[in-house]
Amino acid sequence: MKVLAVLVLTSVLCAGSVLADPIDPDRDGIGVYFDPCACVNCIPMDASPTPQWGYVVITHPTSAAVGGWEAHVTYDGPAIVGSWEVMGDSVNFLTPPQFYVGIGTPIYNPFTYPAVIAARFQLVLTSETEPVNFYIDGIFNPSLESGYPAYLDGDDYNIIKALQQPTGGPDIPVATINGDCAVPVEDMTWGSVKSLYR
Helix, strand or coil: CHHHHHHHHHHHHHHHHHCCCCCCCCCCEEEEECCCCCCCCEECCCCCCCCEEEEEEEECCCCCCEEEEEEEEEEECCEEEEEEEECCCEEECCCCCEEEEEEEEEECCCCCCCEEEEEEEEEEECCCCCCEEEEEECCCCCCCCCCCCEEEECCCCCCEEECECCCCCCCCCCEEECCCCCCCCCCCCHHHHHHCCC
C-alpha cells in the first residue's frame, strides 16, 4: 500500500511540473528554456559529450501569429552552444547569436501556445564547476527605438511588438544551468506586500 501511495504521489508531482506555467507570466515575453513548453529555465546538468536541446521561446504573445522576430542570445560559462535552428519557414538574416528572422508562413503553433518556439539549439556542458547563464538583448541594429528584442505580428506586418525578458533586463540571466535560478520580475503594490503579513 505504501508503494502505491508513493507511485501516485510521484505521478501527481511529475504531472504538476509538466503542466507548470512558463516562468514569464507577462505578455510578449522571450526567454531561453530547456523544454519546448517554456516551463523549465533552470536545471542541474552533468558534463557530458551528449548534446542537450535548448529553446528560445516567445511566451504569451499578444498576436495570434509570429511573422518574424529579432533578438541577441548570449551565454557565459563552460558550455558549447551551436546547431541553431530557426523554426518554421524561416530565414535568419544574421549569424547566431544575432537573430533577425523572417518567417514565410507565420507561426501559429497551436500545440505549444502560449509558448511559441522561435529557435532551438544544442548545447554540451564541458564542466560542472561553474554555472552557465543565458542572456537576451536586442540586436545591433534593432527595429524598435527602444532597442528591445521584438517580433512581427503575423497577421499585420505593419505591427512590430517589443519582447521583454522574464527577469527584467539584458544583464540578468534568463536561464541557468548548475547555478542560481533566474527569478521573474513581478510588479507588486505596497498593499499586496502588506497583505502577505496579515
